[in-house]
Amino acid sequence: DAGVIQSPRHEVTEMGQEVTLRCKPISGHDYLFWYRQTMMRGLELLIYFNNNVPIDDSGMPEDRFSAKMPNASFSTLKIQPSEPRDSAVYFCASSFALSRGGLNEQFFGPGTRLTVL
Amino acid sequence: GQQVMQIPQYQHVQEGEDFTTYCNSSTTLSNIQWYKQRPGGHPVFLIQLVKSGEVKKQKRLTFQFGEAKKNSSLHITATQTTDVGTYFCAGQNNDMRFGAGTRLTVKP
Numbered sequence: 001d002a003g004v005i006q007s008p009r010h011e012v013t014e015m016g017q018e019v020t021l022r023c024k025p026i027s028g029h030d031y032l033f034w035y036r037q038t039m040m041r042g043l044e045l046l047i048y049f050n051n052n053v054p055i056d057d058s059g060m061p062e063d064r065f066s067a068k069m070p071n072a073s074f075s076t077l078k079i080q081p082s083e084p085r086d087s088a089v090y091f092c093a094s095s096f097a098l099s100r101g102g103l104n105e106q107f108f109g110p111g112t113r114l115t116v117l
Numbered sequence: 118g119q120q121v122m123q124i125p126q127y128q129h130v131q132e133g134e135d136f137t138t139y140c141n142s143s144t145t146l147s148n149i150q151w152y153k154q155r156p157g158g159h160p161v162f163l164i165q166l167v168k169s170g171e172v173k174k175q176k177r178l179t180f181q182f183g184e185a186k187k188n189s190s191l192h193i194t195a196t197q198t199t200d201v202g203t204y205f206c207a208g209q210n211n212d213m214r215f216g217a218g219t220r221l222t223v224k225p
Contacts, residue, residue, distance in 0.1 A: 042217040056212060106207075
């Protein structure tokens with residue numbers, strides 16, 4: 001398997017523009033996570049899905065952020081409108097539930113480095 | 118809600134010195150995972166601890182899970198420049214929460 005795939009790897013946009021980040025999880029994984037990483041705030045969990053259903057979106061900063069998972073092999077994180085403070089590296093990760101309970105390790109994608117000017 | 122605190126935030130050592138990072142949870146955990154992120158890279162899984170008092174070793178790395186399953190540590194013996202990066206713990210209860218990470222730099 002190619003691992004978790006994210007696109008684009010880099011995105012530079014202007015304030016006010018819509019940004020869409022994409023993620024393809026590892027086949028067979030039923031959990032998908034979106035994280036944001038900055039120097040100031042570290043690694044923040046934004047939202048996670050189980051079987052394509054959003055379970056916890058309490059980390060989503062505000063209404064400008066939205067995430068969808070239309071099927072088991074694809075998820076998007078959208079920012080509309082984007083602001084300079086959204087500049088960060090956005091990671092997608094996937095995992096699967098263990099038979100004894102809990103989650104297996106999370107496999108992270110390479111990340112999307114977003115710069116909002 | 119569940120919180121995972123990790124200290125120190127930064128650690129700078131001379132090559133050959135030991136290094137330890139500590140993770141503490143406000144609630145009892147079902148398990149804890151450790152990840153390493155190299156500069157410019159993404160977090161990569163190192164290990165998972167499940168049992169109370171569990172100790173696991175990976176070469177120069179020693180991982181411990183506290184008896185109460187609320188704290189954990191990662192110890193690196195005789196650091197090398199290849200150990201540079203940020204080490205994260207991730208505690209799992211109802212969900213999984215990452216600590217803020219400890220950034221390790223190693224001076225050759």
